[in-house]
Amino acid sequence: MIEFQNVSKTYPNGTHALHDVSLSIDKGEFVFIVGASGAGKSTFLKLIMHEETPTSGEIIINGNKLSKLRRRDVPYLRRHMGIVFQDFRLIEKMTVFDNVAFAMRAVGESTATIKKRVPYVLNLVGLKDKMKNKPNELSGGEQQRVSLARALVNNPEIIIADEPTGNVDPELSHEIIELLNEINSMGTTVLVVTHEHELVREFNQRVVTIDHGKVIGDTRSGRFATGASEDYDEDDYSIDYNEYREESGYTGEREYSDDEILESYEGLGYDDDVDEAGTAEDDAPQYPDNVVIVPDDDDRLG
Amino acid sequence: MKGFGYLVKEGFKNVWSNRIMSIASVCVLISCLILTGAAALFSINVAKMVDEVGESNETIVYIKEGYSQLEAVYVGKEIEKVPNVASARFYSKEEAFEQYRSTLGDSLFSRIEDRNPLPDSFIVVMHDLSQYDDTVAQIQKIEGVDPDTILNRKDFADKLTRISSLVTIFSIAVVSALLVISLFIIANTIRATMYSRRFEISIMKSVGATNSFVRMPFLVEGMVIGLISALIATGALALVYQGVGMVVENAQSMFDFIPYIDVLPYVAAAFTVFGVFVGFCGGFLSIRKYLKMEGNEILGW
Numbered sequence: 001m002i003e004f005q006n007v008s009k010t011y012p013n014g015t016h017a018l019h020d021v022s023l024s025i026d027k028g029e030f031v032f033i034v035g036a037s038g039a040g041k042s043t044f045l046k047l048i049m050h051e052e053t054p055t056s057g058e059i060i061i062n063g064n065k066l067s068k069l070r071r072r073d074v075p076y077l078r079r080h081m082g083i084v085f086q087d088f089r090l091i092e093k094m095t096v097f098d099n100v101a102f103a104m105r106a107v108g109e110s111t112a113t114i115k116k117r118v119p120y121v122l123n124l125v126g127l128k129d130k131m132k133n134k135p136n137e138l139s140g141g142e143q144q145r146v147s148l149a150r151a152l153v154n155n156p157e158i159i160i161a162d163e164p165t166g167n168v169d170p171e172l173s174h175e176i177i178e179l180l181n182e183i184n185s186m187g188t189t190v191l192v193v194t195h196e197h198e199l200v201r202e203f204n205q206r207v208v209t210i211d212h213g214k215v216i217g218d219t220r221s222g223r224f225a226t227g228a229s230e231d232y233d234e235d236d237y238s239i240d241y242n243e244y245r246e247e248s249g250y251t252g253e254r255e256y257s258d259d260e261i262l263e264s265y266e267g268l269g270y271d272d273d274v275d276e277a278g279t280a281e282d283d284a285p286q287y288p289d290n291v292v293i294v295p296d297d298d299d300r301l302g
Numbered sequence: 303m304k305g306f307g308y309l310v311k312e313g314f315k316n317v318w319s320n321r322i323m324s325i326a327s328v329c330v331l332i333s334c335l336i337l338t339g340a341a342a343l344f345s346i347n348v349a350k351m352v353d354e355v356g357e358s359n360e361t362i363v364y365i366k367e368g369y370s371q372l373e374a375v376y377v378g379k380e381i382e383k384v385p386n387v388a389s390a391r392f393y394s395k396e397e398a399f400e401q402y403r404s405t406l407g408d409s410l411f412s413r414i415e416d417r418n419p420l421p422d423s424f425i426v427v428m429h430d431l432s433q434y435d436d437t438v439a440q441i442q443k444i445e446g447v448d449p450d451t452i453l454n455r456k457d458f459a460d461k462l463t464r465i466s467s468l469v470t471i472f473s474i475a476v477v478s479a480l481l482v483i484s485l486f487i488i489a490n491t492i493r494a495t496m497y498s499r500r501f502e503i504s505i506m507k508s509v510g511a512t513n514s515f516v517r518m519p520f521l522v523e524g525m526v527i528g529l530i531s532a533l534i535a536t537g538a539l540a541l542v543y544q545g546v547g548m549v550v551e552n553a554q555s556m557f558d559f560i561p562y563i564d565v566l567p568y569v570a571a572a573f574t575v576f577g578v579f580v581g582f583c584g585g586f587l588s589i590r591k592y593l594k595m596e597g598n599e600i601l602g603w
Contacts, residue, residue: 051596078510089505106511108305
């Protein structure tokens, strides 16, 4: 679903953000991306969202090379992704309902579809009763759930959460990741960028550790490489993900058939009439349906 | 396009939520439109005047002083012999005097009644106006014709045309300058709205809104500003035009201004097209920058 082939990114100011990163994330996976501030996690996410383009290497999403992506097709790529931000990015003057509906309006959904879909998704994140509240009337955890609902509402294949627990009380962090886990269990690929190691350990999922622009660890057991130190010894801390896969027989593929995934989406109350009517999108390349990326670090902090 | 209604509504909201800047834009655009309109109406009126004067195939030929009316009639016969002259009607100094008295009032003329200063004249009608100059030259050579006093309407028409084209050049310069200023002010107004909504723009882009979708409310904002300006300017120009028209008509009854009601549909249509176009361009120019940016760049983080 998401594949990085020898991707390097150097910013115009000379910062080497990523070095020769190769990585593959399959459909339906749940992946934590961990690493210290400035390790390259943000760049990683920006490359997936095509906010930045790699200096070298290739990124393939759902079989489409991003280097071949035309500028006007970028929005259609992003419709396959739902983004959850550390700072929630909710619009203060809008109600919870409108905040979630905003994402649907932005892609031209009909009012009828919005009215049906938004309450459903808010119910999913447990905020049906707060639909008419403004964001500042909600707790941090609730605001993040609104943000999650907004990421989910267009039924993306990937959810990308950028430090989703960064501004949330620790006890609620667990709840957020739990929610992402549930979403993942319905077939959506989930990427969570975080530096909260405790959380990562709890959830026993695939962990990709990035340090100094390199992937220094890729494990499946909730373990992560303790990078960021000069004397870091790769053999001690990391397991090569591909080796691991071979050894354990893990294929990276969940046991979902396409039909099952489709069913689970219908279960989300999503209207398929969009696809029928979306003739304008017919010429757009096909991208993953369910990627969610959760960023971990924020440039402002580092 | 699905969601079009929503985007249009957002555009109207933009105008209102940023009303101080919107009013500034509207005012500048109105001035621009009124000046453009006034210059255009002036040109049209001058053109009409030139047409009336230039296309009238009559000209007045004065007879030299000291010629009796009988002698004058003979001069008239000579004039009629000139090729291209269709007719030469004798217009006596008494007739001319009465004509002036009826237009300008009794009080002035009753005092000089016994010493009428006006000459006898002929009203000459020509067949072909394009030979005007030749014909006049021939008439001027006729004995008894006062060569200096032939009222050369062509000169008058030429003068008017020159003034008219000067006004046109001047107004094109002023209007282009104002056009640039309006565009700049509107673009800035919309940029201000955009800045206050940059957060929403960044979210729209992150959820996959197409550029045309992000752009639409701002184009609508510009066009609404243009439309409001056009409506107000159409009304305001009516007042200006009628005011000027009254002053001019009082001073000089010979010329009829084109009534505003005749030109109203054209003025309204031209203003609307012009205003909406300027607004559209303003919106288009100012959103360009934002469309190229991504994510946090939009927020300036």
